[in-house]
Amino acid sequence: MTDEPDMPPSMEEQAAGWALEVGHDPEKLVQAEAWCAADPARRAAFERSRAMLGRMDPALHGLYEKGLLLQIGNPRPVSQETHAPPKPSYWKYAIAACLGGLVIAGLAISAIGRSQVSIQPQSPPALVPTDDDTPQVLITRAGEVRNAILTDGSRVILDTDTKLLVWIDHGRRKLELDHGRARFDVAHDPSRPFTVSVDGATVTALGTMFDVERRSHCQVKVLLLRGKVAVSPPCRANGKVTDVARRELKAGERIVFADAVVTQPQAQPEPAPASDSQWASGLKNYSDVPLKEVLAEVNLYTPRPIMIASPDIGEIRVNAELRIRDTDSVARNLARALGLTVDNSNSNQIMLKK
Numbered sequence: 001m002t003d004e005p006d007m008p009p010s011m012e013e014q015a016a017g018w019a020l021e022v023g024h025d026p027e028k029l030v031q032a033e034a035w036c037a038a039d040p041a042r043r044a045a046f047e048r049s050r051a052m053l054g055r056m057d058p059a060l061h062g063l064y065e066k067g068l069l070l071q072i073g074n075p076r077p078v079s080q081e082t083h084a085p086p087k088p089s090y091w092k093y094a095i096a097a098c099l100g101g102l103v104i105a106g107l108a109i110s111a112i113g114r115s116q117v118s119i120q121p122q123s124p125p126a127l128v129p130t131d132d133d134t135p136q137v138l139i140t141r142a143g144e145v146r147n148a149i150l151t152d153g154s155r156v157i158l159d160t161d162t163k164l165l166v167w168i169d170h171g172r173r174k175l176e177l178d179h180g181r182a183r184f185d186v187a188h189d190p191s192r193p194f195t196v197s198v199d200g201a202t203v204t205a206l207g208t209m210f211d212v213e214r215r216s217h218c219q220v221k222v223l224l225l226r227g228k229v230a231v232s233p234p235c236r237a238n239g240k241v242t243d244v245a246r247r248e249l250k251a252g253e254r255i256v257f258a259d260a261v262v263t264q265p266q267a268q269p270e271p272a273p274a275s276d277s278q279w280a281s282g283l284k285n286y287s288d289v290p291l292k293e294v295l296a297e298v299n300l301y302t303p304r305p306i307m308i309a310s311p312d313i314g315e316i317r318v319n320a321e322l323r324i325r326d327t328d329s330v331a332r333n334l335a336r337a338l339g340l341t342v343d344n345s346n347s348n349q350i351m352l353k354k
Contacts, residue, residue, distance in 0.1 A: 015045035033226070047188075135165040140180070143301045143325065145282070153187035154194065157280050159213075160301045160325075181213040183280055186227075201234035201257065210249075211277065220257045223276050224249040231255055233267060282325045291316045291334070291352075302327040306334075309353040313340065 009017065018032040036043040140146050140158045148156045151168050158164060162180025167173075173189070177198040186194045188207030196203045198214045201222075208227025214220050218235040231247045234257055247255055247269055254272035278284040279297075286294050292314030299305040301324060308314050320337055322330050331350045335342045343351035 011042060012045050012049070015042060016049040018046055019049035133167070135167050135176070138162075138164040138166065142303060145280075145325070150187075152189060152192070155185040157183040159183075159279060177212050177214055179214055181211060181215075181279065183209065183211045183225075185209045199234035200236055202232045203229050205229045218257065221254060222249065223254040223272050224251055225277055226251050233257055279324065282323055283321060284324050285321045286318045288317050288319060290314060291318050291338070294318050294322070294334070298322070298324050298327060298330050301325045304347075304349060306331050306350045306352060309343075309351055313352060313354065 014035070018035060021032065032046065036046050138146070138148055138156070138158055140160055140162045142161045144160060146158045148158065150156060150166060150173075152173055154173070156164065159181035162182055163178040164180075164182055165176040165178065167175070171192065173192045173194045175184075175194075175196045177196060182196075184194070184196065184205075186205050186208050190206055194205050196212050198212060198220050199218050201220050203210065203212055203222055205227060208229055209225040210227075210229055211223040211225070212220070213223075220234045222229070222231050228251075229249050231249060233245050236245070247267070249255060249269050252272055253269040254276060255267050255269050257267050273287075275285050275287070284297075291308065295306050295308070295314075304327060306327060316338055318334065318338070320333060322333060324330065327350065331342050331352065334340065335352060338352075340352045340354060343353055345351075
């Protein structure tokens with residue numbers, strides 16, 4: 001008896017595979033978007049799979065991502081995350097086949113329902129807001145990066161040293177970034193705009209992916225990876241937002257409010273460097289960036305910072321790809337590339353010297 005040849009995955013299974021890949025590694029979004037762009041049917045299948053994935057039991061996410069996701073509303077402890085290596089392809093396609101099958105089954109049931117009975121619109125998932133309007137709180141410590149799935153199916157990646165407050169119920173999706181940086185992959189729901197506030201600034205979206213960063217008071221950066229968002233400036237004098245002050249971003253744009261003084265309406269959308277979105281993967285490409293700026297970001301991830309022996313070292317321009325969460329590796333690679341030496345004699349810091 002001869003083995004029958006493997007059947008190629010169906011479009012629904014491929015779409016489910018991309019949905020899983022993007023959920024596990026947001027950097028795969030560009031490849032997924034290219035796959036979708038070839039055929040509107042692919043786009044529709046991809047969105048169906050993502051919606052189905054957002055509604056699934058978190059056990060399936062755990063099988064693919066081995067517990068790196070935190071289900072908001074059903075929390076479980078999550079230790080400091082290290083992004084796992086890619087899983088064997090047979091797991092990915094087995095899960096994708098199951099997910100694709102569920103999507104197809106859902107479409108078939110929906111079609112039968114339309115032809116035979118009157119189907120009432122499904123109500124939103126049962127959520128349990130607290131009586132005193134207490135938010136759910138997500139926190140990461142220094143050096144920790146964490147993934148979370150919100151109760152509406154939206155996904156969040158919290159960068160190091162981040163605090164996020166979440167209010168989600170039948171009528172709203174409101175979040176507040178107290179400090180740090182987060183990526184939001186928003187589940188589409190026109191009836192409940194998804195709003196992130198920070199220092200009085202607001203970012204409003206329906207279904208999109210964007211980053212919000214706040215490291216100092218009134219200094220806010222918003223980066224749009226997909227879709228469209230409206231951004232109002234932080235720290236407004238009268239608390240009001242005019243149409244002139246509000247800005248809309250397109251995919252690949254960012255807006256930076258870098259001045260703590262209330263002059264924020266002057267900030268304008270601008271093309272975002274490709275490296276702006278790379279923090280989520282932990283591997284970042286720096287091109288002609290002063291060393292002091294590189295170290296400022298790297299040191300966010302460690303209790304043992306990399307220091308420089310003299311100010312002139314901080315002005316050296318860096319062109320390198322670095323694993324920003326691995327401080328020892330960063331120090332070694334920078335020293336090798338820039339002709340510096342590494343001094344590890346102090347247990348509290350790493351020193352770069354000429």
